[in-house]
Amino acid sequence: MNGLIEKWAGVTAGAAPEEADPVVLECARLLAAEPDGEQAVLLTFGLVNMARYVLGRRGAPVERSVVDALGAAAEAMDEQYLQAGGCGHAAHPYTGSLEEWDTDADALLDAPDVQVPLAAWDRAEACPRNAAGWARTAADVVLPGSTEGIPEIIPESHRSNISSLGSVLNDYPNGDPFWDLEVHATPPSSLSRAALAGYVVVAHANCWYAGSGRIRQRSLLDDMIEGLESVLPLLPDETCAHEDGEHPALNSGSDQQAAEGIHLQSPGGRTVLREEHEDGYGASLEAWTCTTFLRALAVEARDHLREAVDTLFGTRETAHLNPVYLRPDGRLDIKPLSERHVPFKDETASEEAALWAARRYEQLGPDGPALDRTVLLLLMGTAADSLELSYGIAREILGILRTAAATLPGGACAHADGHAPGHERTSDRLARIAHLYAPDACPAPGPDSGQGFVSEVLTCPVHLAEAVAKGIAEIEEQFEEELEAEERRAE
Numbered sequence: 001m002n003g004l005i006e007k008w009a010g011v012t013a014g015a016a017p018e019e020a021d022p023v024v025l026e027c028a029r030l031l032a033a034e035p036d037g038e039q040a041v042l043l044t045f046g047l048v049n050m051a052r053y054v055l056g057r058r059g060a061p062v063e064r065s066v067v068d069a070l071g072a073a074a075e076a077m078d079e080q081y082l083q084a085g086g087c088g089h090a091a092h093p094y095t096g097s098l099e100e101w102d103t104d105a106d107a108l109l110d111a112p113d114v115q116v117p118l119a120a121w122d123r124a125e126a127c128p129r130n131a132a133g134w135a136r137t138a139a140d141v142v143l144p145g146s147t148e149g150i151p152e153i154i155p156e157s158h159r160s161n162i163s164s165l166g167s168v169l170n171d172y173p174n175g176d177p178f179w180d181l182e183v184h185a186t187p188p189s190s191l192s193r194a195a196l197a198g199y200v201v202v203a204h205a206n207c208w209y210a211g212s213g214r215i216r217q218r219s220l221l222d223d224m225i226e227g228l229e230s231v232l233p234l235l236p237d238e239t240c241a242h243e244d245g246e247h248p249a250l251n252s253g254s255d256q257q258a259a260e261g262i263h264l265q266s267p268g269g270r271t272v273l274r275e276e277h278e279d280g281y282g283a284s285l286e287a288w289t290c291t292t293f294l295r296a297l298a299v300e301a302r303d304h305l306r307e308a309v310d311t312l313f314g315t316r317e318t319a320h321l322n323p324v325y326l327r328p329d330g331r332l333d334i335k336p337l338s339e340r341h342v343p344f345k346d347e348t349a350s351e352e353a354a355l356w357a358a359r360r361y362e363q364l365g366p367d368g369p370a371l372d373r374t375v376l377l378l379l380m381g382t383a384a385d386s387l388e389l390s391y392g393i394a395r396e397i398l399g400i401l402r403t404a405a406a407t408l409p410g411g412a413c414a415h416a417d418g419h420a421p422g423h424e425r426t427s428d429r430l431a432r433i434a435h436l437y438a439p440d441a442c443p444a445p446g447p448d449s450g451q452g453f454v455s456e457v458l459t460c461p462v463h464l465a466e467a468v469a470k471g472i473a474e475i476e477e478q479f480e481e482e483l484e485a486e487e488r489r490a491e
Helices: 002-008 017-033 040-054 061-084 093-099 104-110 128-142 156-169 177-182 193-210 218-234 254-263 267-278 291-313 319-325 334-340 347-364 370-386 391-407 426-437 455-459 461-478 480-490
Strands: none
Touching (some): 002 040, 017 061, 104 128, 128 267, 156 177, 177 193, 177 218, 193 218, 218 291, 254 267, 319 334, 319 347, 334 347, 334 426, 347 370, 347 391, 370 455, 370 461, 391 480
């Protein structure tokens, strides 16, 4: 046995198959031949210790041999336990490992190390009952659903992740949504079948919120895209043998989907899914880990996130809006332009109208019509103050506002009462801007519209500078972290 144990030490994740496979297969053969023999506990933990290597041999004969040997050992050692009338141990260490489970591959490292002499082990560690527990656990890690009898133990960290993701995906976050999603953005370095499935299912559940614009750090979306692309080589583009309706339906909401994905990432969580399937609802573990099913999820999530990056952080085309916001004579069609700046009506159209106004201001240049440039600046300032702008659009408007602030002509102010509009509604302010540009076509708001002020005040150079400065401050405050991160990257 000493010679075998020395060979087992060389079978680690990433070992050469031509050298490692024979060692694993010999250990599996010996255990399968005498699953309740004198060396069964040691042989069992030999396979458990080498299971991280077996995870990389997906579909190879060594995988099936290890699972069969571990299953036979678990069954035989449980029978020993029953015939002996128990073992006298109040608990066995493998259940504690299930409670502290992290990812499948890393958690296997918690098993007793066969390189340590058996005489030095705690008695409960060396107990056949503990070995049987680890045999089932390792077999389930290698091939999900291959054994029964794993306790329904959900690790505390997994329960916490289910709770935090549930709050985020229901749009009532308990903490910082960025970090709650970022912790699931990339896959663990070593993936079992079920950990891979869990990662993809959680990423798919999270992609809709991540791409909604509620989280404005592009790094999250980039990390999620990179993570999904990194696992696609493990998900071949091929058909499977499953019939319609056998794959998980995923129709119960993103929060439930995320919980199911997290359950896939621990043996106890997989027991929950397995029992649901046996009770007549929910998919089998074999269907959950189907690579055809998972590839479709990964591609859909990746493509959605790519589209979201373009929408939220990319450059948008606005040339198609020229016929909407410009008259044939080149003057602004101020009524539809000002109405589009009202928040909460159509967020995409509103922020694209704001971007069009900014680009039109820049296109006109210093020699452009003064009234057009004044109105466009006021619209930009109003948009920055009232709209939920995507970062890519806000960043471009910010650059134009900063340039405008540095080039405004300035001038004296004759308004002793200042320019504060009090509690004026955004819609009334926009109506005053429209009236300023086209008084005959756009009436000013009536006296009951709030504490507004006459449209002529809008042209005051001091008020205009204040409006531009306020727009700059609003964007800088709203996107402080993103702007600082961009500055660091530029250094």
